[in-house]
Amino acid sequence: QKEVEQDPGPLSVPEGAIVSLNCTYSNSAFQYFMWYRQYSRKGPELLMYTYSSGNKEDGRFTAQVDKSSKYISLFIRDSQPSDSATYLCAMSSNTNAGKSTFGDGTTLTVKP
Amino acid sequence: NAGVMQNPRHLVRRRGQEARLRCSPMKGHSHVYWYRQLPEEGLKFMVYLQKENIIDESGMPKERFSAEFPKEGPSILRIQQVVRGDSAAYFCASSSGAGEQFFGPGTRLTVL
Numbered sequence: 001q002k003e004v005e006q007d008p009g010p011l012s013v014p015e016g017a018i019v020s021l022n023c024t025y026s027n028s029a030f031q032y033f034m035w036y037r038q039y040s041r042k043g044p045e046l047l048m049y050t051y052s053s054g055n056k057e058d059g060r061f062t063a064q065v066d067k068s069s070k071y072i073s074l075f076i077r078d079s080q081p082s083d084s085a086t087y088l089c090a091m092s093s094n095t096n097a098g099k100s101t102f103g104d105g106t107t108l109t110v111k112p
Numbered sequence: 113n114a115g116v117m118q119n120p121r122h123l124v125r126r127r128g129q130e131a132r133l134r135c136s137p138m139k140g141h142s143h144v145y146w147y148r149q150l151p152e153e154g155l156k157f158m159v160y161l162q163k164e165n166i167i168d169e170s171g172m173p174k175e176r177f178s179a180e181f182p183k184e185g186p187s188i189l190r191i192q193q194v195v196r197g198d199s200a201a202y203f204c205a206s207s208s209g210a211g212e213q214f215f216g217p218g219t220r221l222t223v224l
Binding site for chain 2: 004006034036041042043044045046049088090098099100101102103104105
């Protein structure tokens with residue numbers, strides 16, 4: 001069983017829709033939770049970075065962490081065609097913040 | 113304000129040759145991480161280095177792969193006697209040690 005499981009997708013939504021991207025994990029030591037966006041043939045771009053449980057909002061993006069359920073989500077409001085990309089969740093433990101464990105990614109397409 | 117730099121961006125090698133991938137971290141960052149990404153998969157951790165030290169190499173294959181981050185110059189990921197299964201995108205990330213990792217554009221290695 002993988003330490004981090006991510007909804008595989010692909011996901012296709014109309015422009016303006018609310019998008020929900022989700023990951024579950026099994027390692028209770030994870031304390032730092034990240035979401036990256038990766039365009040085709042590019043490097044991952046850090047979108048959201050949260051520590052422990054709770055919500056964090058940045059513009060159209062909201063990250064949620066529920067440590068009791070070992071479940072994290074990224075919500076995208078008013079989705080745009082430019083949001084079309086692969087979204088990767090990642091997490092790391094408190095003792096070794098350097099090593100991140102990634103989900104396999106969810107590919108999102110936002111249709112105009 | 114240069115980000116993480118990687119070169120070459122594309123590298124083609126024949127089976128049995130050596131591949132050298134270079135990574136220059138963001139200014140002020142002394143922590144470097146290497147990840148490998150196979151098609152349609154997430155990023156898999158390989159190695160975590162600080163200047164002149166390997167902190168965690170738990171993701172490195174036992175043979176043919178090595179990494180260094182010298183006092184001066186970029187970090188190097190070296191793959192000896194490459195095989196077709198080594199074909200992948202190799203990403204480098206850097207951080208200040210606070211947890212957030214910033215990725216470079218990657219090196220796409222093709223082994224013929």
